Amino acid sequence: MPEIVFDKVRKSFGAVEVLPPLDLELNDSEFTVLVGPSGCGKSTTLRILAGLETLSGGEIYFDGRPIGGLEPKERDIAMVFQDYALYPHMNIARNMSFALRLAGVSKSEIEEKVTRVAKLLNIDHLLDRKPAELSGGQRQRVAMGRAMVRDAGTFLFDEPLSNLDAKLRAKMRTELAEMRDTIDKNMVYVTHDQVEAMTLGDRIVVMSDGKIQQQGSPEELFKRPVNRFVAGFIGSPTMNFLDGELHTKDGSTWVQGDGYMLPVTGETGQRVSQVATSRNITLGLRPSSIDPDVTAGAPIELHIAVAEYLGAQSVLVTRCGQTEVLAEIASAHRFESGKVRTFGVATDELMIFDRDSGLRL
Amino acid sequence: MPEIVFDKVRKSFGAVEVLPPLDLELNDSEFTVLVGPSGCGKSTTLRILAGLETLSGGEIYFDGRPIGGLEPKERDIAMVFQDYALYPHMNIARNMSFALRLAGVSKSEIEEKVTRVAKLLNIDHLLDRKPAELSGGQRQRVAMGRAMVRDAGTFLFDEPLSNLDAKLRAKMRTELAEMRDTIDKNMVYVTHDQVEAMTLGDRIVVMSDGKIQQQGSPEELFKRPVNRFVAGFIGSPTMNFLDGELHTKDGSTWVQGDGYMLPVTGETGQRVSQVATSRNITLGLRPSSIDPDVTAGAPIELHIAVAEYLGAQSVLVTRCGQTEVLAEIASAHRFESGKVRTFGVATDELMIFDRDSGLRL
Amino acid sequence: MSANAQAKGPNPAFYALLVALIVMSAGPIVLMLATSLKLNVEIMSDTSSLIFMPTMQNYETALCDMLWYEPEHVRYCDPTFGRALVNSLIVATVSTILTLVIGCMAAYSLVRFRFMGRDVVSLTTLMTRMVPPAVLLVPVFGIWTFQYGIDGTRMGIILIYVAMNLPFVIWILQSFIVQVPIQLEEAARMDGAGPFQTFFLVVLPLIKPGLAAAAIFTFRVAWNEFLLGNALADRNSRTVPVTIVNSLTEYDIDWGVIMATGMLLAVPPIIFTFVASRQIITGMTAGAVKG
Amino acid sequence: MQTANVNRLTPYLFLAPAVIVLAVALLYPIGYMIWASFLNWNPSQRIGEAEFVGLRNYMFLLQDGAFRESFFVTIRFAVIVVVLEMCLGVGLAFLLDRKLRGMTVLRTIFILPMMIAPIVVGLMWRYMYHPSVGIFNRTLKSLGLDPVPWLSNGDWAFASIVIADIWQWTPFIFILSLAALQSLPSSAMEAARIDGATGWRLIWHIKLPLMMPVLIVTALLRMIDAFKVLEVILVMTNGGPGLSTEILALRISRTASEFRELGTAAAMSNLLLLLLMLLTLAMFAYTKITEARAARLRARAEKDS
Amino acid sequence: DPYEPYEGTTLVVNFPAHPHFDAVMEVLPQFTEETGIEVEVDQLQYLRMRERQTLELTKDEGDYDLIAYVVFSKADYVYAGQLENLAPYFMNPRLADPNYDAEDLIDGYVQNIGVAGGERGYLPGPTGSLFGIPFGSETSILGYRRDIFEEHGLEVPETYEEMLELACLIPELEPGMGGLASRAASGHHASHAFLLHLAPLGGRIFDNEWNPIVNSAEGVAAAEALQTIVGCGPEGSETFGFAEAGASFLQGDTAMFLDSTVFAGQVNDPARSQVVGLVDWAPHPMGVRRGSQTGGFGIGIPTNAENKDAAFLLMQWLTSREADIAIAIAGGNPSRFSTHRDPSVLEVHPHLEVFGEALQYADPDWRPIIPVWGSINADLGTTLSQVLTEGLDIQEALDGVAERTRATMQDAGYYTWTSDN
């Protein structure tokens, strides 16, 4: 339950600099979700926090106390490893209870906890098996269970649900959300799953190449990304980016590009209208902002390539000029590929990014 | 490109029966997606197909030729392992090119292929590293790359994208779809990701406990699941199941349960009306069938508990009587939790399952 | 774990090769056994063949001290064989255990930690292996006698055997410890295990094959060692090899008795090997990590 | 790979028992021995009573033809047996790395030669090499072939001790390789099978490289031990005929106990030690250099990209 | 009763594993019975015993009260002051048995094994004194196959010429049979075999001023004799040690045997021998003089012994006339002339009569007993092995040995008093 502060933490492996100085604060009892492209340094950040990697520079503070030199054991941390790291020679029950046994917890209590968590994870029938005798997802659940039986001050989860099916994942998500709400722990959670990130995080930290791009609540990130990177990273299917020119005239703003011209309204429109007229920008257009109903917004002509059926929704892969544009629409609508059709765009959801710096205007 | 037939294939590990006799046909140049809850035997099926596990019974035929005794090598198969199984002593380039080198492919061709695939996977800057020096997602991409450089007749993918971020995953998905469409190979693909399953599969096979529940095109599975299990498994968020009684009268059908009464229309309504009147059933209601707009369908009163923000969409967790009901709605709508509100249900999307057998009526 | 070679199974050439190798490896030992069942006169004769009347006489001679009856062909019976056997068992077992424990701890330290003087320790350890015991004999005897005062005790013998075997154990186990996925140790540390708990509860069980192999050799050396044992042991702490070598005379090599004793002497290490080599099993770390 | 964030004392705690034992029981006597190489010392004297003669022992050795001869015999012997035993032992390990019934028994059979006391092994081989009643010559004769002067001809005697050593020590390599083989990650092996590596290629590309750390150490240890074999050769040939099988360890041992010249023996063993150390250091340096070079190349590649 | 003060004492003695001492073990209980002094015997292989004693004797307080030592240890132990001078014991009236017949002890043995400090340091002389008593000593003797000799009407050789001639004649008469079994294995076996011939053929290793003369004409003759014997010997004798040479004779593969008397005990043991009852014995043939070997063991009291007086009593008892006879009957090597003539002994071991005769000519100086002998002996042995197996020229080989020996002697300080340095 400490407040954790990363102060200019650096990490390099030999010549490879993974974390350029990183500043990050994790507030008391907060559920922080770390997202970012694969290889951006999420796991490294967790491992540094856990004390498994030495710092190449900077310092970490727990409640103001520097802990750079502390052993993992002394940091009171439980962790789910991305690669599980199960003890191959212990059965599942012993894998899960290892920490408790080390801590000298009583037999009955161990038994009780392990059984409860194992039930929760649907692995209670596997308690006698060795890790080698489990499926991938079952192993991941054991890794998860090993952390969940513990009573640590800080929990670190490194993509703990990536190998589980949607149903189980939903269940686990609920469980984690409950854990977040009922017990008073710091949790840091790495995930690639948008749903997990959005539903679990009190705060989401978006990293790229070891640098923090933005942090904030899920809604903040979705609605007000600071730059093109974050905008493209949050939301699935990802935002469409179209090159264009921004024009302001008489208080109204529009963007014109290869094969489209869209007015920019809403809050963005107002804000952008303050900025210089006529400027090269990148237009951000969420797939969900495109509606088959032309009347729902400004018209745009899209050349339909493929429709990907996803169940209730479908993703239309289309082209606007030379740029690929994805649109998310209800599956009820049917489209013929190869045709050109006019869609309606919710113009108040458009985002404008500086073409060079990528910053959102 | 063989036609692969599983004929009563059985597999048990000691006392644990993983696959009860399994019959499965994988047609020539088909992209088959295997889905099912964690631990249901998907990986085992792939491994048996690859020749890594012995059969406990039954036989597998490639184009009618039994291959039970063949070495993996002789089956002309490329595989992405769920746990990657990279060669720890080789750098990435060598990991990826190993099969090619064994096959005696010329140096320049190897170089060309590896570079191309590595670029595609965004790991071209890592080619000189050893697997231990990569992040989890990077390792997974190497595992993927190792299969993709190959020119095998059958490709097996065991959750190959589970540790990648959404953006990369989308890119890979596109790539795989292209592979599927351009080259003429059998592909078997295990995934927990609904989007992958729906967009990539020519056919989806739903397994549970080693048994095949249903197989068919994505749309078939989504729209016409044979039973409650499949219905619950396909689609995210998962279908809501409400106990109720089915009544038919005068050609119109409705379901009445704790706190709701909904007419069943559309094709299902017609079909069900043939079946005996007054019957205990389970009602299947997709979260996407619930609309905040009451006029969009039959009214249902839901007690709103939480709204989970997902970006463009939100998931409303509500209660209908004692049952939890999820609803997927556009985030634009705002709901106060704790309130009761009336929603509209698309009654033609309802599904009716036999309460005992779980079969869809 | 995985199915090897599927249904085909190894081919006849494999079995032929195997038989040939077994003959090569065990042939001399079978010959030894046969010899131990013959009388000297037969052994050294040109005409003796594979078919002969086996006699237990040589074994009786070797074991006369431990028999309940007095074999009549034995003129003088060495009364210390039983005692030597006990000594040998104690010395070999204790020194094997100590060597393994101390050795694998050191190996672990050398593999997993970076610290000042690591390379020096590592190389020095190896260096100590390079010194022939023949030249160490006198200094060791002198030091044990005049400085430590532990000459003639089992302790003294154990100490030198442990030291002699340590370099081997340390070096060989290093290469096995390297292969244990470090993630497991990290997991243990996250679970609150201290370095010693990590080592004993997680690393040690996973290097079983290496430990077993190392144990086999350590035991073998401690069991068969003669030179230092002879110098350091007094009559009461003497081990079996020392006793045996000391009963060999140059005047008449009693091949039969020597072979019989040789066979008997080999029994404990063979049993030990048999037990230990069961630990050499595949897939110790299977399922531990992915990657 | 190594662990981060540990108490700075921990490594030393793990090391302490071994270091203490080694220091007390080996380094100290070795110190004596190094000192002894500057003395004219016979074993009836306590060390303090011996006369200091400076480098005389070393000077003597450098001029001594027998020592030179024995030096080369040793190197020849060590190189030949280590190479052959590595090949055989590793090969055998591959042969037996499979699931068969009775595998433990089989393994034990192949380890047997190591378990027989060296003296007995020596006697046994001497018996088998016996010119008239030995099994080899007897077999040759019964096949109508000429008997071989196993131990009575210099070259044959050398071959004979090589054969005996291979017989006795191949199990050492075998068991360690087998243990290494069984510790390999099975998943990599499966991947290789999918990639089309079977038989030799699986061994060559996957198994051997992965076993390499163990194999290198095994070879190193075997090499060191080969420089020290004593008893078997002592019993079989006692270094003869002439000096053809008089390996250094034998000469050292005889110098110490038969000639009672501890100083010279110590000097000899110091020279041996020096040689072995150089070998080891060379190997060490080689691995360090290749590692460093690989790292450098990688770093450069990284920067370029 | 001289033994009374020591009743209940336990003496620890160190004996080699050797047929003589095996016989002693059978007689020893009698001592305990007679005197009440317990004896614990530590039997070791003789080279190991020597190693062990070397270390043991440097201790302040040794384990052993009485040791048997190999003859060439005399040089080391006496020089290092580790063996008690026996004079004080023989002077002590409480200990010395007046009936102990010292004259009867075999002269050559006593000189070779027991005495030091006289001529050349290792031989008797006016300055010498006694440090041990021969016990388990041996000399060389010629064994031959009576049946073969009779069958071909051969004479028992009395001179070297005859013997060498016979050695090469027999393989012709009896195809497949060797003439004379000799050891010749590299090292001390070859050296021993050479020395065996060197003394009778009139040679020595050193002259009186420690100059090596092994390469003299006599030396060459001895080497040639060895070469002839090995050449006409059984197959593969180049590698024979004592045991193989003996075995070859016992198996009936060889007609003659010339080596230590210790071997005689096995000839009529059916478990070891196929020539039971077919062997007769003759003295070591004469060259230019008679000179059979002397060697084996003596017993002495270490200076660091705990119970020296009792040890002396045991020593005296063991070498007494009665014990000598008893031991001889049990198969040991007698230390006394009288034992070789004793009827009760001859009844069991008739061959001892010949041995007794041969012993008159035992040569105590057939090889030098000096500390550096070990390395000279080894050099001689390897060089001779090269002569036998690699065809090295004898003169050249022995010149080499002489040269190296000189250097060794020089180093060891033997030429300190000779003029030219």
Ligand SMILES: Nc1ncnc2c1ncn2[C@@H]1O[C@H](COP(=O)(O)OP(=O)(O)OP(=O)(O)O)[C@@H](O)[C@H]1O
């Ligand atoms: N060696 C084994 N011994 C016993 N049971 C095993 C063994 N290997 C796998 N199993 C069991 O077989 C079942 C199927 O495993 P499999 O790996 O095929 O599952 P999966 O469908 O791939 O699951 P996941 O999605 O979690 O990877 C699991 O319940 C697992 O526990």
Ligand SMILES: Nc1ncnc2c1ncn2[C@@H]1O[C@H](COP(=O)(O)OP(=O)(O)OP(=O)(O)O)[C@@H](O)[C@H]1O
């Ligand atoms: N030992 C190492 N040597 C060199 N580079 C390394 C090493 N370990 C990790 N890296 C690099 O550090 C970067 C960050 O790795 P990290 O594991 O933190 O990524 P991640 O964000 O967890 O990615 P993923 O989502 O793929 O797990 C990666 O680019 C990786 O290649």
Ligand SMILES: [Mg+2]
């Ligand atoms: Mg990671």
Ligand SMILES: [Mg+2]
């Ligand atoms: Mg799986």
